[in-house]
Amino acid sequence: MTVVVASGKGGTGKTTVSIGLALSLDRPVDLLDCDVEAPNTHLLLPNAELDLASAQETNRCTVPVPRVNPDRCTGCGACSAFCGFGALAVVRNRVLFFEDLCHACGGCALVCPEGAITEVPHEIGTVVTSRYGQVHHVLGELHVGQTLAPPLIRAVKERADGLTTIIDAAPGTTCPVVEAARGADAGLLVTENTPFGLHDLALAAEVLADLGIPTGIVLNRAGIGHEDEERLKAVSRRFGFPIVMRIPFSSAIARAYAEGRPIVSAVPGLRTGFRGVYDELTRMARSASGAASGARS
Amino acid sequence: MRLCITTATTEAPARLDRRFGRSPFLTFVDTETNETQIEENSLADGASGVGAQVAQLVAQRGATAVITGQIGPSAFAVLDAAEIATYTTTATTVAEALTLFREGRLDSAQAPTGPGHHGGSRPR
Structure with a gap:
């Protein structure tokens, strides 16, 4: 089963929950850090300081971008007319290519009537793989200045090789979140009960609902005060996403977090809670796939 | 020569739009005959790469000079x-810009005036 952990609002505890879940399951887990613009799962794993140096392997992630052969190009402009992102301009029979705008779709090479465009690899980031006990940790890191996160997220997801996968998504509701969540069997939305947290929870819930991913809500820092329980329950009801866990606002958890330790190592009872969440998500995923196949037949 | 002036509004006095790329209209002026054409900028609302695409359009229209407020790297x-x-x-x-141009009081830009909006793209 693949579980995507998302949130809408940043800083609610996605990474804390992803790692808590991964370390609680007592089985091999692929933990994928798909927040490729700011990956940070390695900071909360044991031996964090060893992570990047002890990585089993680092792979370059490239996307294909066009290269124009000026001897073949007639300056007809078919490539520029096709490009939906304005990445190619043709003036005085010369093609100008703006790499930052290219989405690496390959369309320009397909439509060029002269066969003047070939695709060449362009490096956008790296995929770092390491292991901690039963956790197979894969982290994608986009190079500074690169904007094309989805291909790197796909490269990270392709490295999952086991039966249980946990995906730590980026905050927000943009393409990188959609790419991280796409295809997941179940989702977890981590929130805090604040006006900002609940507002963004609803936005992220819309994304997961639209993708058809059965999802549970994890309330983090439960008990911070001034909480609006009714509003939280309203979001839960609106999307049919049950509240599956409440992680208490406790000094033991805050201390572990501040020290960069996984919270399950500080509060042993949490492991049971995370296992319960996983079981609940498994049931929800089964019932959703059963409903889907029933609808198809 | 054929001039292109980025234009915000077309009713007199037509206002110059300081933005190259996103200006809603493009005014083309033939400086010998004073013949003027106003074209709606169909590319103005594009998602990305608008500056470069409008520059390509201006070239296709046969202009040899552009008057605008600011221009990005692409x-x-x-x-x-x-x-x-x-x-x-x-x-x-637009009229004021045209007068300043005719009087030789506009400087030609030797470099983009800003960093651009999409990573400051430079072509390869």
Whole structure:
């Protein structure tokens, strides 16, 4: 089963929950850090300081971008007319290519009537793989200045090789979140009960609902005060996403977090809670796939 | 020569739009005959790469100079490759910009005036 952990609002505890879940399951887990613009799962794993140096392997992630052969190009402009992102301009029979705008779709090479465009690899980031006990940790890191996160997220997801996968998504509701969540069997939305947290929870819930991913809500820092329980329950009801866990606002958890330790190592009872969440998500995923196949037949 | 002036509104006095790329209209002026054409900028609402695409359009229309307020690196690179001169001005109307141009009081830009909006793209 693949579980995507998302949130809408940043800083609610996605990474804390992803790692808590991964370390609680007592089985091999692929933990994928798909927040490729700011990956940070390695900071909360044991031996964090060893992570990047002890990585089993680092792979370059490239996307294909066009290269124009000026001897073949007639300056007809078919490539520029096709490009939906304005990445190619043709003036005085010369093609100008703006790499930052290219989405690496390959369309320009397909439509060029002269066969003047070939695709060449362009490096956008790296995929770092390491292991901690039963956790197979894969982290994608986009190079500074690169904007094309989805291909790197796909490269990270392709490295999952086991039966249980946990995906730590980026905050927000943009393409990188959609790419991280796409295809997941179940989702977890981590929130805090604040006006900002609940507002963004609803936005992220819309994304997961639209993708058809059965999802549970994890309330983090439960008990911070001034909480609006009714509003939280309203979001839960609106999307049919049950509240599956409440992680208490406790000094033991805050201390572990501040020290960069996984919270399950500080509060042993949490492991049971995370296992319960996983079981609940498994049931929800089964019932959703059963409903889907029933609808198809 | 054929001039292109980025234009915000068309009713007199037509206002100059300081933005190259996103201006809603493009005014083309033949400086010998004073013949003027106003074209709606169909590319203005594009998602990305608008500056470069409008620069390409300006080149296709046969302009040899552009008057605008500010210009980014992608658009500037395309205009430069098309050997189209770029003049920047703080004039607020198209007529005022045209007068300043005729009097030789506009400087041609030798570089983009800003970093661009999409990573400051430069062509390869």
